[in-house]
Amino acid sequence: MNKKICIIASGGDAPGMNACIEGIVNFAPSNFKFFGAIGGYDGLVNDNGIILDRTNTSGISHISGCFLKCGRSEEFTTPEGVQKALATIKRHKFDAVIILGGNGSLSGAMKRLEPNGINVIGIPSTIDNDVFFTKNSLGFSSAFEESVRLVDNLNITMRTNNRDHVVQLMGWYCPDLTNSVGLATFADIIDTFDNRHSHAQIAKIWANNRKEGKQSNLMILQETKGKDIHDEAIHSANYLGDLMRAIATENNIESATSRVRMSTLGHLQRGASPSARDRWLGANYAKKALELINAKQFGVAIGLVGDHFIAVPLSKIMDKIS
Ligand code: F6P
DSSP states (O other): OOEEEEEEEEEOOTHHHHHHHHHHHSSSSSTTEEEEEETTTHHTTOOEEEEEEEHHHTTTTOSSSSSOOOOOOSGGHHHHHHHOOOOOOOHHTTTEEEEEOHHHHHHHHHIIGGGGTOEEEEEBBBBOOTTTTBBBBBBBBHHHHHHHHHHHHHHHHHHHHHHEEEEEETTTTOOOOHHHHHHHHHOSSSTTTTTTOHHHHHHHHHHHHHHHHHOOOOEEEOOOOOOOOOHHHHHHHHHHHHHHHHHHHHHTTTTGGTEEEEOOTTHHTOOOEEEHHHHHHHHHHHHHHHHHHHHHOSSEEEEEEEEEEEEGGGGGGGGGTT
């Protein structure tokens, strides 16, 4: 008997999403039929999608972004939007819905689809790595590699010109990218939401480093988009950079005003080419999703614990950042 599966890529895109979609469609037996919602949950709400088969999903695993397009749906957060999404599922007689997304997207499935009797499987897909029970969500490794490469580029020019540098990374309110990149690039200060440094502390560390002969300081900074407006405002790369300049000027540090530079890597990180690991993860998440469908195990996300891909109830994976 045919099985009809809907695939949705929600939230921000993550390198490796295409690999995962290629895996799901291409590893599936021929009685599986696939529909890809366009632009995240909006595609489900508005019944806007395409048939996915081997013709349009083969050979896309190395391409970044997501060919289904991603999005954050306002409408899906309303009762009317949910009813429209459910109507689409009913109309197409989907046996299951696979959602690729981060914490917010998977919690959308948990709150709005699962309680309405929809068979849901979540695949952690976000550069933020904000899904519990998942060592690496899809996209994290690519964004990590790309960020290190970009910070290396910045570092070389900053060091050459004896400058201090503040670099803000994406990651929403999960510190994993910031901590990993900060360590790998040997940043002098790694500043996360959970481990903020006061402006005085930053000034002191930088001044000490200089006294000890280090001509250039690097600070890696976590964005906290939407979590705490005050924190967000005083921890933007620009704000901190300006402040450090002011402190340096006040303290008569030679050439201080020309010393500090700021960068926000932002979407450059998310547009990274999928790393080999993310393509491998995509293939494995795909295999596991098909295994779960065959076993009729729904209401779960696929976690990665050690080297094992496991099924975790959706309710359990939400804890990481809440
Ligand atoms: O995909 C997650 C994420 O990259 C966060 O790290 C970031 O804050 C956010 O998306 C940015 O999203 P948008 O595409 O809406 O600017």
